Amino acid sequence: MAVSARLASASIGRRRVLHGIELQLPAGRWCAIVGPNGAGKSTLLRVLAGLLPCDGEVRLLGRPLAGWPAHERARHLAWLGQQEGGAEDLRAWDVAMLGRLPHRAWLAPPSAADRAAVTQALHATQAWALRERRLGELSGGERQRVLLARLLATQAQVALMDEPLAHLDPPHQADWLAAVRALVAAGAAVVSVLHELNMALQADEVLIVRDGRLAHHGASGDAATHRALQAAFDGRVRVHPVQGQWIALPQEASHAD
Ligand code: ADP
Ligand code: MG
Numbered sequence: 001m002a003v004s005a006r007l008a009s010a011s012i013g014r015r016r017v018l019h020g021i022e023l024q025l026p027a028g029r030w031c032a033i034v035g036p037n038g039a040g041k042s043t044l045l046r047v048l049a050g051l052l053p054c055d056g057e058v059r060l061l062g063r064p065l066a067g068w069p070a071h072e073r074a075r076h077l078a079w080l081g082q083q084e085g086g087a088e089d090l091r092a093w094d095v096a097m098l099g100r101l102p103h104r105a106w107l108a109p110p111s112a113a114d115r116a117a118v119t120q121a122l123h124a125t126q127a128w129a130l131r132e133r134r135l136g137e138l139s140g141g142e143r144q145r146v147l148l149a150r151l152l153a154t155q156a157q158v159a160l161m162d163e164p165l166a167h168l169d170p171p172h173q174a175d176w177l178a179a180v181r182a183l184v185a186a187g188a189a190v191v192s193v194l195h196e197l198n199m200a201l202q203a204d205e206v207l208i209v210r211d212g213r214l215a216h217h218g219a220s221g222d223a224a225t226h227r228a229l230q231a232a233f234d235g236r237v238r239v240h241p242v243q244g245q246w247i248a249l250p251q252e253a254s255h256a257d
Helices: 042-047 070-076 094-099 114-126 140-154 170-185 222-230
Strands: 004-014 014-024 030-034 053-061 078-079 158-162 189-193 203-212 213-219 235-244 244-248
Touching: 004 042, 014 042, 030 170, 042 158, 042 189, 053 203, 070 078, 078 140, 094 114, 094 140, 114 140, 114 170, 140 158, 140 170, 170 189, 170 213, 189 213, 203 222, 213 222
Parallel strands: 030 189, 030 203, 078 158, 158 189
Antiparallel strands: 004 014, 004 053, 203 213, 235 244
């Protein structure tokens, strides 16, 4: 398993946000985490990344998170948070190069492999032309692409992303999808919190979080997953087949079951 978790609870401050979660996410798969606002999706992702402690255990590639030396763990687990701040004065190239830090010895200059990974990542997110610009000067979508490039540059076996499509226009969403498919084809596990249900329905697996609990975990094409998705949003979405894909359409309140 790329990531597995078994926890009784996780809290932010004194507030219990997650309750009784057990999950296993295999390598070479893309899992989308969906659920209503405030359900606990970001909290769950932070627990999986080891950024928030929990009452339980998270394992990365079969080994408890706590058992990994930090530098080594950062090579295997790449993270893209929601509304990440910091690094505003850095150029996009240097931001993407941050993704290579876990591969480098302390204070060592970037190697040819580091530069190649960063170049490839900036191209994959269409951010190559932005490489000399400072992060703080970029639009929301441009910034998101640079942060995605940082994640891709790490070439980690597990990639965790919280609302990676935020601010991305449809062509760049398609680029993101291509990048995810490439990661998965290379054997990585991708876990993404997604707001966009239609994108989530293209993942291999869908994990539905509601009220801090795992309401469902199943294949994106399963009827049970579609029913659980509809229920998680109180019948305010409906999943339909459209041209060989599953599409979630919002329902007017008067039409909800
Ligand atoms: P989601 O990502 O599904 O929208 P979150 O995981 O961010 O939800 O939040 C889950 C719950 O935890 C929400 O009720 C939210 O209000 C609460 N929460 C999130 N961050 C904090 C925080 N820093 N302090 C207190 N409560 C928080
Ligand atoms: Mg969130």
